[in-house]
Amino acid sequence: MKSWKQIVLSLLIIGVAAGGWYVYKSKQTMVAEQAPAANGAPRSGSSARSAPLVVVEPAQEQTINNRLTAIGSASAQSTVSVTPYSSGYLTRLYVKAGDEVREDDPIAELDSETETIAVEKAKVALKDAEMARQRIEKLRATNTATEVQSVAAELAVANARLALQDAELALKRRTLRAPISGIVGILPVNVGNYVTAQTPIARIDDRSKVLIDIWVPERFAPQIRVGQPLTAESTAFPGTIHDGQINAVDNMLDEASRTLHVRAEVPNTDDQLRAGMSFSVTLLFPGDRYPSVNPLAVQWGADGAYIWRIEGDKAQKVMVRIVQRNADSVLIDAPIKPGDLIVTEGVQTVRDGAPVQIKNRDSVAKDAPKSGEQAE
Numbered sequence: 001m002k003s004w005k006q007i008v009l010s011l012l013i014i015g016v017a018a019g020g021w022y023v024y025k026s027k028q029t030m031v032a033e034q035a036p037a038a039n040g041a042p043r044s045g046s047s048a049r050s051a052p053l054v055v056v057e058p059a060q061e062q063t064i065n066n067r068l069t070a071i072g073s074a075s076a077q078s079t080v081s082v083t084p085y086s087s088g089y090l091t092r093l094y095v096k097a098g099d100e101v102r103e104d105d106p107i108a109e110l111d112s113e114t115e116t117i118a119v120e121k122a123k124v125a126l127k128d129a130e131m132a133r134q135r136i137e138k139l140r141a142t143n144t145a146t147e148v149q150s151v152a153a154e155l156a157v158a159n160a161r162l163a164l165q166d167a168e169l170a171l172k173r174r175t176l177r178a179p180i181s182g183i184v185g186i187l188p189v190n191v192g193n194y195v196t197a198q199t200p201i202a203r204i205d206d207r208s209k210v211l212i213d214i215w216v217p218e219r220f221a222p223q224i225r226v227g228q229p230l231t232a233e234s235t236a237f238p239g240t241i242h243d244g245q246i247n248a249v250d251n252m253l254d255e256a257s258r259t260l261h262v263r264a265e266v267p268n269t270d271d272q273l274r275a276g277m278s279f280s281v282t283l284l285f286p287g288d289r290y291p292s293v294n295p296l297a298v299q300w301g302a303d304g305a306y307i308w309r310i311e312g313d314k315a316q317k318v319m320v321r322i323v324q325r326n327a328d329s330v331l332i333d334a335p336i337k338p339g340d341l342i343v344t345e346g347v348q349t350v351r352d353g354a355p356v357q358i359k360n361r362d363s364v365a366k367d368a369p370k371s372g373e374q375a376e
């Protein structure tokens with residue numbers, strides 16, 4: 001190759017290299033101008049471009065632990081299974097299923113021939129003892145009978161009278177009577193059956209009120225009191241709310257489930273409710289109030305959960321403790337007041353103490369903070 005060609009090629013390579021170096025230095029200078037200064041403040045002319053754009057929502061306030069709903073089963077206020085005092089054949093039934101009875105109304109009757117004979121024999125024995133006593137009294141008036149004979153005659157009369165009462169009681173017990181007022185259930189026996197003292201003749205339910213057994217979580221246990229009002233809704237009658245109150249509270253919690261056994265009492269004046277029905281029982285409490293924020297606002301770091309609160313036009317990092325997560329909100333324990341502006345979008349670009357631009361400032365100003373809402 002001739003020397004002049006080599007010179008031209010060398011000059012061309014040098015020119016291309018110089019041009020590339022110029023472009024590289026120009027880009028480096030632009031980056032340096034756009035970078036923040038050492039003290040963290042933006043360089044002149046770049047303040048508006050460096051403040052990140054964020055979306056905020058005002059913090060709310062909600063109440064939790066103010067409502068308890070539990071499912072329970074109902075039982076009658078009183079339930080009695082009527083059984084005979086002794087064995088025998090069932091000779092008569094005075095009631096049928098569904099009948100309403102009053103206390104001491106007859107329910108059924110057993111054969112009573114033996115008891116009737118025993119009553120008559122006791123009457124004869126009592127009459128004989130009284131006549132013997134009268135003879136002794138006449139003899140005693142003439143000092144023919146001794147005092148010992150007189151006392152023995154009195155004792156015989158007393159024993160005969162007790163024997164008669166015992167026989168009359170046995171005869172009376174052959175008729176079974178209702179121990180309480182209520183409604184008779186389905187009878188498990190028929191006339192002619194041989195029954196014993198363990199045979200149930202009838203079941204009587206006093207359902208003027210129904211009792212509902214529920215189990216309350218441990219955190220509500222200190223707030224439960226006898227007489228506390230409540231509402232109950234039966235699965236059989238959806239939409240119908242029955243007012244009631246706490247009837248009884250157990251004296252200890254179940255160690256396995258950490259729940260407290262509570263019994264609710266609901267009036268049944270129209271006799272619609274039955275033992276065995278399922279109920280949804282609701283109790284209201286004062287509850288605890290906590291700030292609530294949008295779930296998107298909660299971030300996590302090495303020290304735990306935090307949110308960004310806007311004060312003026314700057315972001316402030318606030319550490320929080322999660323109290324409860326709901327579908328559309330998170331309840332937190334933090335120094336947050338209702339109405340505080342919390343960053344929900346653009347959280348990745350926010351820095352503590354750095355300025356921000358609020359994208360939805362106008363719409364947020366129109367939204368009034370909602371406090372006291374119930375958290376499910």
